[in-house]
Amino acid sequence: MVLAVGSAAQAATAAYFLGLAAVTPALRAHFDLDLAGVGLMIGAISVGLVPTLIPWGAAADRFGERGVMAIGLVGSAAALAAAALVPHPLAAGALLMLAGASGASVNAASGRAVMTWFPARSRGLAMAVRQTSVPVGAALAAVALPAVATAGGVPAVFLVLAAVCLLAAVAVAAFVREPPDAPARGSRPAGRMLDVLADRRLQRLSAGGLLLVVPQFLGSVFLVEVLHTGSGMPLAAAGALLALTQVLGAAGRLGNGFWSDRAGSRLRPLRIVAALVAVGFGAAALLQPGPVVLLAVVLVPAAALAISWNGLVFTAAGELAPPGRAATAMAVSNTANYLAAAATPVVGGFVAQVAGWPAMLALGTVAAALALLTLRGLREPGDAGNVTPPVPRRTPGRRHGTVVTGH
Structure with a gap:
């Protein structure tokens, strides 16, 4: 269940990290942008994501992945919902930057869930499932978002993405748990x-x-x-x-x-x-x-x-x-x-x-x-030169x- 929910959360963030590229014509028309402008708007997501990955990772190590992912997904949902209400491209770009910064929590914490719950003998496949959720989420968004844009415009696109992130946050809060022998939440990790x-x-x-x-x-x-x-x-x-x-x-x-x-x-x-x-x-x-x-x-x-x-x-x-x-x-x-x-x-x-x-x-x-x-x-x-991995x-x-x- 932890792997399934973590993968779903990763797919939810991938839907706007990568899926918004499928509605660039609608974004250009709605915000009156040229090609360079819409590229900058979508690129704002990565601008928010990159500098926040390491702080989110440190937070997940100290406080656990459940709270970190849930808080980040709620932040993403709030930013995307707010983007549906603003008419100016600069304001929308700033909110997408905030969505990227919030969604970075899932990138950092969902992998940790795999590391803590799965032993080495099955961890590679579990992590691969989690990683595969990125192209799956992007592909689903590429199929669904153009139809949403046609039916309800760009505000509907942002609201749908916000709803997906909010549902993922609820699932994380309900089903993601720390391993039974994990140290108390908030305790400082042994490694620096x-x-x-x-x-x-x-x-x-x-x-x-x-x-x-x-x-x-x-x-x-x-x-x-x-x-x-x-x-x-x-x-x-x-x-x-x-x-x-x-x-x-x-x-x-x-x-x-x-x-x-x-x-x-x-x-x-x-x-x-x-x-x-x-x-x-x-x-x-x-x-x-x-x-x-x-x-x-x-x-x-x-x-x-x-x-x-x-x-x-x-x-x-x-x-x-x-x-x-x-x-x-x-x-x-x-x-x-x-x-x-x-x-x-x-x-x-x-x-x-x-x-x-x-x-x-x-x-x-x-x-x-x-x-x-x-x-x-x-x-x-x-990897010490033998073919039998430690247990x-x-x-x-x-x-x-x-x-x-x-x-």
């Missing part, structure tokens, strides 16, 4: 926040994730342009392949989670995925602008693999954390990912415009290869942001 921020392993892991976001967003943002504008594929076919890429990427997240549980490692599968992404994007760069069918056969799987790795990094970050600091560690990793996500479309578009689509695809290859180098030799709990055990009085090992 400075220990998290100074951890060289977490820094390398976060840098590797940041680099892997580059091919992920190059593939997601520009796949249609590469196939349609760059290679002449019909627009409808290119759009269908983008949808297929997202479905394959979501399935890949689940598969990677299961694989990491079976392997007793998060980083070994992650390094293999990074290598395959580098090879795939490199092959696509060589094929463009060659036969479009062959290009699609190479690029779609490469882009799907580039979507599939997030759960591995997120779980590894929680398992590398000092005692009681899992949410903080995952928030640090997530902050790096969001920074790369903000920069990659701008940089990728510039490279494509100046040097062409092959150069942009090669940028994905370089970033994935650098990620592989960054992750090379990085050790994780249980986690619960220890009274300690949180389980890291695995306490025993055999």
Whole structure:
């Protein structure tokens, strides 16, 4: 139940983090914006989210995920409902920034719920389910919100999103619980926040994730342009392949989670995925602008693999954390990912415009290869050269942001 509710809460925030892009024409008409203006309005969500991830993570580690997620979701609902009432784009943008800052609580705390409730042998798949809720929530919003905008306009869109967040807050308050042996709410975690921020392993892991976001967003943002504008594929076919890429990427997240549980490692599968992404994007760069069918056969799987790795990094970050600091560690990793996500479309578009689509695809290859180098030799709990992972055990009085090992 904790996993189901946490995943639903993550999908609720993804509905406005990512789903509002589906109603940009309606937003432009309602607020009288140009393309740059609507981009800034939607981007305000990320502006609010990025600087608040780590504070929310620290709060979840100290006070538990239930209260942190519920408060954040109520804040998101209030901001979105208020956005339905304001006519000025600057006011709406400020409220969307507040919604992003509030929704960051779910990004930080829902992963901690997985870390505390699931043992290492099944944690990878559980985290993958939680991570897969992001594209699922975005996809549902992309289907539903245009119809809502047509029927009731932009205010109705914001009110529907607010209602979804409020329902998620109620579910979190009703069903999310701390593990039976968790320390008292408000007690200070054993590990210090400075220990998290100074951890060289977490820094390398976060840098590797940041680099892997580059091919992920190059593939997601520009796949249609590469196939349609760059290679002449019909627009409808290119759009269908983008949808297929997202479905394959979501399935890949689940598969990677299961694989990491079976392997007793998060980083070994992650390094293999990074290598395959580098090879795939490199092959696509060589094929463009060659036969479009062959290009699609190479690029779609490469882009799907580039979507599939997030759960591995997120779980590894929680398992590398000092005692009681899992949410903080995952928030640090997530902050790096969001920074790369903000920069990659701008940089990728510039490279494509100046040097062409092959150069942009090669940028994905370089970033994935650098990620592989960054992750090379990085050790994780249980990765001591054997194939049998330690068996986690619960220890009274300690949180389980890291695995306490025993055999």
